[in-house]
Amino acid sequence: MTLAAFEDEVFKGTVTEIGDAEIDSNTNKTMYSVTVTVQNTDNVLYQDMTAEVTFVTDEVSEVLYIPVRAVTQENGADYVKVREEDGAIVKKKVTTGFTDGINTEIREGLSEGETVLTESKVKS
Known part of the structure; x- marks a missing residue:
C-alpha cells in the first residue's frame, strides 16, 4: 500500500x-x-x-517466466515459439503456472536461456 x-x-x-x-x-x-x-x-x-x-x-519465487503475449493456445494446450541456436524457429508445448497478467510462469517445456519469440502487430 x-x-x-x-x-x-x-x-x-x-x-x-x-x-x-x-x-x-x-x-x-x-x-x-x-x-x-x-x-x-x-x-x-x-x-x-x-x-x-x-x-x-498468490505469490511464487525463483521461477522461469516469460511475457504473457509469448504464449499461444491451440486445442487447450499452451505453446511458445523458440529460436534454436541454428536460427530455426520451433513451436514448443509448455506447462504454464501463475500469471500476473504481464508475465507467465513456465513450469515445464522451456529452459533458462532459451530465446522465446513474441508476436507484435505493426500498423502501416
Missing part, C-alpha cells in the same frame, strides 16, 4: 473487512469498500487517509 503523503514508503497490511457490493449506474462497475489494517509503529498514519492498495492473492 502506498500513500501520496509517503511516496517512497510501502506499508503492509491485512484486509479486515470487505463491504457490500455497490454498482455505479454510470459506469456499470462493481465497487467494494475495503478496510485494511496497517501496523502504524511510527504513528504517521491517520484514520481515513486515502491509499493505493495492491492485493497479493
